Amino acid sequence: MIQLLPSPNYPIWIVLMVRVGEMTEEKFLNQTYKLETQAETLAHYEAWAETYDEEITENDYAQPERCATALAQYSTSKEIDVLDIGCGSGLSGLALSNSGFKNIDGCDFSPAMLEKAKHTNAYRQLFIADINEELAIGAETYDAVSAVGVLAFAHIRTEALHHMLRVIKSNGLLVVGLNEHYWEGDSVGDKIRTLCEEGVADLLFEEYGDHLPGANIGGWVAVLRKK
């Protein structure tokens, strides 16, 4: 938006236009935690795509870098094939790319978010997918999957962890980064521990830290190795 300081030298109508513009600049972050249905979630991200990066960066979004660092710690190579699930506008892919990963694909169910992700140049390919359903790709396709800020009540449900694990090769990695409310509230942490008890995966890393420190929200990062 054009920045103009109210000044006696500006006609009153210009000052009013700027003030109205400031008042109507829509913020989306708080609404994210009130979403209930998948349709609401999709509409929310379609509308937010244009300003998502700006609003989330204003709040010092920490998860993309935390997840990329954790994945790098357990990966034997940066040449591995990584699928960034719920890639959004591409902040999570950019963090992976900045950590040295070279072969990153991304998917999301929001076309507007995928359009943004395209412009990051962080991804080898991008495709539309609803991860609450089984992905239309073969089992054991990827060496690693990342799911950054996507496991949440109305977003990607805990059952989707099975869809993520299906596309990972044996001994491949899954990195998950999520808001603290969903680690406890939606039992993502419990689901991960159950998967490990069932012998599906090993939990290599689990760490509490920043999620959106600008909004006083902490979050968890977990790294699993599929058996």
Ligand SMILES: C[S@@+](CC[C@H](N)C(=O)[O-])C[C@H]1O[C@@H](n2cnc3c(N)ncnc32)[C@H](O)[C@@H]1O
């Ligand atoms: C908070 S954003 C996170 C985006 C990105 N990973 C990041 O860290 O900036 C959540 C993303 O999940 C996507 N999403 C939500 N539910 C989804 C679903 N069922 N299938 C695929 N993507 C979904 C949204 O469209 C949105 O882009």
